[in-house]
């Protein structure tokens with residue numbers, strides 16, 4: 628177990644709801660039955676241990692590694708206007724990121740364990756890798772705010788495109804065209820590009836963070852709007868815990884914010900230890916990914 632730096636907060640503001648600003652106090656809050664409606668918010672950092680690069684980590688992030696695709700600027704790979712002109716770079720990335728190539732991390736398994744214990748109200752994810760579903764979080768409490776690779780359609784007539792054919796095109800790095808007679812529009816996975824509207828499920832559930840009794844933020848730089856607004860929608864006095872390599876957003880500024888500035892996996896393991904759930908968590912994760920993958924991560 629690494630060093631417990633969960634009490635690293637700027638100011639020495641006394642907590643109002645928790646007994647102190649540590650993971651041990653968060654665990655006590657959960658064990659006392661005060662967290663029945665947990666809302667989790669995740670980003671690419673929860674999946675880096677699975678081998679999927681995030682966007683912005685210096686050196687390893689996708690934006691650092693897109694030079695080979697000859698883009699006018701890194702974000703262009705996710706811009707709809709650029710995609711219309713040149714879909715090939717996106718399909719190079721899609722082949723690398725496609726679901727099925729990666730297994731959930733123990734941080735995904737922790738969120739699934741919260742769901743299994745009926746404590747998870749909702750998971751908002753910015754990720755497009757579908758690893759939350761793979762870990763066993765029920766689909767009806769996941770809001771994939773930036774869409775996912777789970778389905779795809781024509782960008783012009785919006786006709787859905789079959790999964791199996793899509794997989795073949797992605798494996799070949801070959802952008803498919805719409806199969807509708809008379810339409811030759813490009814097909815794109817239903818992931819949200821810059822310049823596109825978020826799915827309606829995001830807006831339909833935007834009231835949920837205000838109903839949370841505990842907010843967990845994991846592995847996100849909180850730099851993409853409107854997702855980045857979600858932690859701020861928690862009511863004052865509701866504990867918010869950040870599991871991330873660095874401090875982000877306004878996390879740490881409220882009296883009941885707890886910062887765990889470490890890898891998501893180390894952070895959830897530490898919280899699970901405090902909860903007395905660590906064996907359950909490790910067993911559940913190994914059951915999902917297998918011994919070999921668990922040892923590799």
Ligand code: CNA
Nearest residue numbers: 670671672681682683754755756846847848871872890891
């Ligand atoms: P980001 O902007 O790249 O930020 C990632 C954050 O996670 C940074 O603050 C990192 O310091 C932190 N981080 C990286 N590794 C770890 C780790 N092991 N433990 C804890 N923290 C870590 O990514 P965001 O998700 O904030 O940005 C939103 C974009 C990224 C969304 O539109 C996603 O679709 C997109 N994205 C998704 C994936 C995926 O589905 N796995 C991968 C890459 C990008």
